[in-house]
Amino acid sequence: MSQFKSSIIVLAFFLLTSCKGQNLNDFLEKSQIKSSLVTNEVLRKKGNNKNPYLLFSISDSLYLIIENTDSSYLEKIVELTDNEVVNILSVKKNEKSNYILQKGFNKENYYKEFISFESDFYKDGYEIAQGSKTYFVMVDTLGYKYGESILSIIVRPNPIDEELYGYLASKLLNFKK
Numbered sequence: 575m576s577q578f579k580s581s582i583i584v585l586a587f588f589l590l591t592s593c594k595g596q597n598l599n600d601f602l603e604k605s606q607i608k609s610s611l612v613t614n615e616v617l618r619k620k621g622n623n624k625n626p627y628l629l630f631s632i633s634d635s636l637y638l639i640i641e642n643t644d645s646s647y648l649e650k651i652v653e654l655t656d657n658e659v660v661n662i663l664s665v666k667k668n669e670k671s672n673y674i675l676q677k678g679f680n681k682e683n684y685y686k687e688f689i690s691f692e693s694d695f696y697k698d699g700y701e702i703a704q705g706s707k708t709y710f711v712m713v714d715t716l717g718y719k720y721g722e723s724i725l726s727i728i729v730r731p732n733p734i735d736e737e738l739y740g741y742l743a744s745k746l747l748n749f750k751k
Contacts, residue, residue, distance in 0.1 A: 601724055602688070605709040608634045612652050613713075615660040617641060626714045628678050630742040632727060633706045638745050640668075640675060647675045651749050664749065678738045681714060684721030689733045691725070701730040710734055710742070 609629055616639055617627060628640040634654065641648040647668040653661045668675060677683055689695050691703065705727030712720040721734055727747075732739050 601707065602690075605631070605634055605707075605724060608654055608658075609637070609709060609711070611658060612637050612654055612660055613639065616650055616652055616662060624715045624717075626679055626712070628675075628712050628742070629710065630746065631709045632743075632746050634709065636746050636749070638742055640678070640742075642675075642679050646670060647672060649745070651746065674737055674741045677735055678712065678741075681712065681718075681720045683735055684712060685733050686720070689721070689723035689725070695731075695733050702728060703730075704728045708743070710739075 609631060612631075613627070613629065617625075626642045629637060631637045637650075637652040637654065639650045639652060641650070647670065649664075649666045649668060650662055651664040653663055655661065670676075685695065687693060687695075691700065703726040708725050708727055709723070710725070711722040714720065723733060725732070727743060
């Protein structure tokens with residue numbers, strides 16, 4: 575392969591994987607569309623479900639959805655394939671006494687505006703930002719969004735409670751098919 579072709583491949587890879595290579599609105603729209611596809615398939619399919627939920631995804635392909643039901647927290651790990659097939663990989667119940675998840679469903683813990691590296695939250699910069707793109711949102715019973723953000727898997731400072739963010743990220747990063 576010629577050096578020119580190699581350079582083109584490297585440049586294309588960089589542009590496809592770099593958040594700074596595309597308009598933020600493109601990333602947000604893509605994440606919102608894909609997360610809606612996943613939640614419609616996983617949560618809304620069983621009827622008029624209006625339970626609040628947390629959604630955390632890595633690279634818009636692996637999702638953790640935690641639904642706040644009357645009796646427990648239902649954790650679902652979901653895969654969205656390249657051809658947009660939704661596969662539920664794991665379902666687990668957690669007790670309502672889970673303190674980290676209790677904090678996760680408190681809308682007072684979130685910033686009202688959308689957070690990205692271009693938002694006011696990061697106007698003074700950030701200490702570290704590495705890894706794949708993540709998307710997070712908490713949705714209440716009326717469908718209002720809280721804490722919606724597109725960040726990196728490793729980020730400091732983090733607008734999401736660090737204990738909750740660590741919990742969500744570790745669930746996905748440690749998941750094995």
